[in-house]
Structure formats: C-alpha cells, structure tokens
Amino acid sequence: MQWRVLGSLAAAFALASSTAMAQDFPSKPIRIIVPFPPGGTADIVARVVSDKMSQDLGVALVVENRPGGAGGSVGTMEIARAPADGYTIGIATVGTHGTAPATAPKPLYDPAKDFSYISNIAGMPMLLAAGPSLGSANLSAVIEQAKQKPGRLSFASGGTGGVAHLMGVRFELASGVTLAHIPYRGANPALNDVAGGQVDLIFDALASSQPYLQSGRIHALAVSGEHRLPALPQVPTFAEAGLPTVSTRAWYGLVGPARMDPKVVDRLYTAVKKALETPEVKARLDKLDTEAIGNTPEEYRKQVVDELDGWRRLATSQHIVAD
Template structure:
C-alpha cells in the first residue's frame, strides 16, 4: 500500500473514531442560536424565552444572534452553511422551511434535505390585525371595505416569501380582494410601522401582535387557529369565515445544518424538552398565545416536509409569484 493511500485511510479511521468522542464532549463552549429575523417578532420572542433555560440544561450559554433579510433566508442560509458540530443552530419557522422555499425557486437551500430538524418548540396562531384608524373593526366590515377599495390599502409582513406574505396572498386570492404587500426585515419592524399607522394592517403571529392588541394599538380581525382563542374570544377563525385553506398555524423549532451527529441532536433535544418541563417557561410561551409541542426529531422532520408540500401546492394552485 502506498504511503499516501495509507495516510488517507488512517485519517479517515481516526475521524470516524473521533466523532462519537466529540459528540460526547458537546457542548464545551457557548452555543449560538440563529434567529433569521429582526428582534421583536415571534421567532425572536420564543428564542429568547428558551435561551436561558436551554443553556442551563446544556451546561453552556445559548447566545441569540439575529440575522434578518430575505424573509428569513439569509439567517437560515447561515445555519445551512455552518459546521455540523452543534455550536451553530437555528430557529426553524414556516417562513424559512416551507413558505419561502415554496414560492422562491432561487433560494439556495432545500428545506427538506439541508437541515437537521431537532424539535418543534411551539405552534402559534396567525392573524390579520389593523391599525385603529382603519375603517373596520370586525371581519364583515373589513371584507366590505377591501372589496369596495381594491388597491387602496396595504399590509405589512415579516418579509417577502414569509408565512405572513404567503398566507395573506392566499387570503386575497380566495376572498377576491387586492391589498398591496409591504415586506419588512422581520415582524418586529413590520409591527412597529403598523402600530405607528404607517401601514394600515399586518398579517402576523399572535405572540408578537397580542401585546399591541391588548393595549388597543391594534385590532384583531381574523385568526388562523383550530378554534377561537381564549385571548380573543370575539375574533373568528379563517375557517369560520369560509376560508379554511388559510387556517394554518406557524411553528417555531430548533434545527441544525445537515449532517449533525445523532449524539448532538439527542443532547439538544433532551435539553429543550427539559427546559419545556419548567412551568415558568411553559407559562411564558403559552401566555403569548402559543401551544407547546416538543415533538421528536423524526416528527419534526416529517412536519417540515408536510408543510413545505402544502405551501408548494398553495403556490402552484393559486399561481402565486414574488412581488
């Protein structure tokens, strides 16, 4: 055997032997959790609620890093390109793993093959909310106003190709209305401008929008949820108003790049489940209007695949295109 071939084979054997040892020592330094949106949105809220208890369970700090842009694509792509060692994880959303890839064929990653799903932390309802100056305070009047004024109003979302964009476009196609899309670099900036009255309405997730609704700075019109929410008992679901295809909730989970060792996946999954056992953590998440999930890596993998297929069909059947 040639010396070069022998060295190559030996290096490969050593690398294989070292992999389990590396995973067993994980983590021995801080873990980054990438939020692919600006601060203030639901993804950021859930990540920050989890960071301290998750770090405690792992035995190392979990550091939140926000990287906004492209409807979540820029931050998600950074996770895809990270080393598969567990020290660079990302928050998974419907926008980054289903809606955006379904409508944007130029996204440089495959949501079903380029990630290692670890756990879905929580599911959250979505909603349409309007600024108090909007000439409608309930769904019936809201629809009448839009139909009488096609193109007059606009809506904000967390970004082009995100769940808020795609679900609102689906709503428009099914309801026969036209509202102009104003994309932002995350739900936080979109909310700020809607609350300030610069944009009359928003399609957003409940956790980030609910505080403004409770304060009377936004008015909830219709929600995407299995049933009416206890926090908003007078607000109908999309199913109730005859638009069941729009009635889909968002998810917020943790994933890593492709090839993440099983031992690392198991440790992060176990630490997340342990953090979710804390009543205080559960309460903070549930108080946002979210539902705790905490499923297995296998279940989350299937959920991402199923959600991507759903939105791909939505895009194809409704012939939706990017602005």
C-alpha cells in the same frame, strides 16, 4: 491491497472518532444563532429556552444575533455552513424555512437538504384584523364588501413574500375576493397605517398586534388555530368561518447544519423537551402569546418540508416573488 487496508483503517478511525465525539457531547459552549435583531420574538424564544437547556447540558448556550439579508438569510446561511458537530445551532422560523425560500427568485439554501432538525420550540397564532376604515364590521361583512368592490379594500403585511402576505393570498383564494396588497418593511409600520385608517386590513402575528387590539385601534376578525384564543374568546377561528386553508401559525424552532450525528441531535432535543416542560419556560412563552410545541426531530422535519411544499405551490401558482 495496502492502500485498501489503509483506507479501511482510516474509515474505521473516523467512525470511531465521530462516535466518541457524539458520546462526549457537549464538552464546550454551544452557539445559538438568531437570524434577527435582539428583542424580537425569535430572539426572546432563543434566550428563554437556552437558559434551561444550559442547565441540562452542563455547558453555556450563547445566543448570537446575526440579522441581515432577505428573510433572515445571513444568519440562516451561517447555521447551514457551520460544522455539523452540534456546537453551532440556530433558530428557524416559518419565514426562514418556509416563505422566504419559497418566494426567493434564487434561494440561497434548501430547507429540506441543508439542515438537521432538532425541535419546533413554540408556535404563535396569526390573525386577520381590521382598522377604523371598516368600522365594527365582522368577517362576513368584510368579505361581502370585498366581493362588491373587487380590489378596493386593501390589506397590509410586513413585506412581499412574507408569511402575512401569503396568508392574505390564501384568504383571497378561499373567500373568493380580490384585495389590494400594501407591503411594508416590518409589522409595526403596517400596523400603524391600518390603525390610522390608511389601510383597511392586516394579516399579522398575535404578539405584535396585541397592543393595537388592546387599545381598540384595530379589531380582530378571525384567528388561526383549531380553537379560539383565550386572549380573544369572542373572535372565531378561520375554520369556524369556513376558511380552514387560511389558518397559518408562526413558529420558532431549533435547527443545525445538515449531517449532524443523530445522537447529538437527540441530546439537544432532549434538552429542549425538558426546558419546555418547566413552569418557568411555559410562563415566559405564555407572555409572548406562544404555545410550547417540542415535537421530535422527525416530526419537525416533516412539518417544515410539508409546509415548504405548500408555500412553493402557492408562490408558483400566484406568481409571487419576494423583493
């Protein structure tokens, strides 16, 4: 009987302590882990929102880059293993929480179970572009040529099992063509070879492709999203081209370790939402060719879980395993 009373008291004390900590949150600086090197889109997005979030929360938000591992697994694992007190959170992407765990031979973490979801910060369109080897061909002409010469046309991506690779596979399935996949270690070398005529096509994010598009070294064939892009008004969407299942968007969201107090999650979400509503943040995201999202924790979790299921089914059916 005595042990039961002591156990009940301990549980009550722990609950009261946890509630008090959530009510006092935040009371010290918060770390934002970015599982990629400085200077990339994920890093810039983290720094853009952290400045405004810091003003709302009243504490410093310190961005720490933790690159390494396949698909950013080193930094992502650090987020998952952190104490669930809200003082260590991080950036998640379609790669870290979608394609990487879907194609890994032995996933190191489960996006559906190992994280608390705060908000999807921003999304970026993806596109299909052609290099000089295809001249000025439009999407219909490229598909027709690919059907006449199965496996002869090639497409580049930033790596096996990445979002660009899987987007290419979706394109093959939707259009009924067979392409030769040429994986690279990152988007820049892939873009260089497409622009140089060594590879015919590339699936990529708008931001990294933009300098090549503006210089005329490659030309866009189709873009993801529900509407045409202001930056490329003459380029049809995949949906307009009759290929809606190809449309994929890169995204950058905020997550924490599993089992975070809902009140802490809500406090962080409110700060993100307010940051995304400011003209300064909107303007800086526009320069990155990204669109502010700011969905709720519940919406963000559902988005990730649904997308992950789709990537897993695609990887399994097409026998795709990341290097």
